[in-house]
Amino acid sequence: MDLDIDTVRVARTRADCVLRPGEAFLGGGTYLYSEPVPPGVTGLVDLTGMGWEPWSVDGAGLRVAGTCTLEELVSGPGSLGADTGGPYRALGLVAPCVSALTLSAKVARMATIGGNLALGLPAGSMVGLFAALSARAIVWTPDGGSRELAVSDLVTGVGVVDLAPGEVLREVRVPARMLGQRAVFRRASLTPAGRTAAMVTGRTGDRAPRIIVTASVTTPHGLYVRDHDMLDRWIDWIGREGAWYEDTHGSREWRAAMTRRLAHEAFDELSGA
Ligand SMILES: Cc1cc2nc3c(=O)[nH]c(=O)nc-3n(C[C@H](O)[C@H](O)[C@H](O)COP(=O)(O)OP(=O)(O)OC[C@H]3O[C@@H](n4cnc5c(N)ncnc54)[C@H](O)[C@@H]3O)c2cc1C
Secondary structure (H helix, E strand, O other): OOOOOOEEEEOOOOHHHOOOOOEEEEOOOOOHHHOOOOOOOOEEEEHHHHOOOOEEEEOOEEEEEOOOEHHHHHHHHHHHOOOOOOOOHHHHHHHHHHHOOOOOHHHHHHOEHHHHHHHOOOOOHHHHHHHHOOOEEEEEOOOOOEEEEEHHHOEEEOOEEOOOOOOEEEEEEEEHHHHOOOEEEEEEOOOOOOOOOEEEEEEOOOOOOEEEEEOOEOOOEEEEOOOHHHHHHHHHHHHHOOOEOOEOOEOHHHHHHHHHHHHHHHHHHHHOO
16 A cells, blocks of 8 residues: 555535545545545545445335445345345346455455445446446535436446546435346356456347347447347447457457357346246
């Protein structure tokens, strides 16, 4: 840990969330405290002091606060999804998506949803989880307002997100009608406990299964899929677009092949084949 910073402020009110020059937000700190301090950052503003309810569910759907930890997500919404025939069965996606991060229990106790989404890493599996559930991200803007965008649109490049300086990822909302849908999860990595290199999530959808591809691509890709031909054409198009991601956890070619296989499996499962 190389914590060469001058200040840490604990945010208790919305006014505290207005960043001063050199400040950045702190969630659970599992990334920030494991990397060199980002250039120009001299202070941190700890959002966990805001005391937001980690998650809640009502007739409108599920809300998950930016400061909800991965552990809280699994023990709360994740446990609602354990009933595979129940009204929250889509939340069966929570546990495998959190496991896809291959974090230790210690890290999962601290790491937050907001931190995972804000990092915008290809292997940031909270994107694949919430994009599959057609969730919206609620973002607090520094002028005291807020804006909303689809989680699937949040990540715009490798480690690049649609969050302006000073914007807070306040919460993620999953519409109620998504919660009862059947969901699917597939993942591939080079070794059993390795970094997720391809992840396919999805849900049954209203008219056609919705498939989301993350981890093997530089930005999340999603499609309502009618048949296997359409799926193949889409996977080919992702390649032509130059969107396959490559690092030490897998080559472009291998990720593309794994994604194709997992996406077909996911489509079969969702369409009951
Ligand atoms: C062993 C290990 C394995 C890991 N594996 C993975 C992995 O497979 N995939 C992956 O994606 N990550 C991985 N990480 C990185 C990281 O732990 C997770 O992404 C985690 O979810 C980050 O959450 P955090 O709350 O700790 O973020 P922090 O470290 O607190 O912050 C991360 C970034 O998000 C910003 N931020 C935090 N909260 C908000 C908010 N609410 N609004 C706006 N900005 C915010 C911070 O300013 C910072 O830029 C791993 C880390 C470790 C230590």
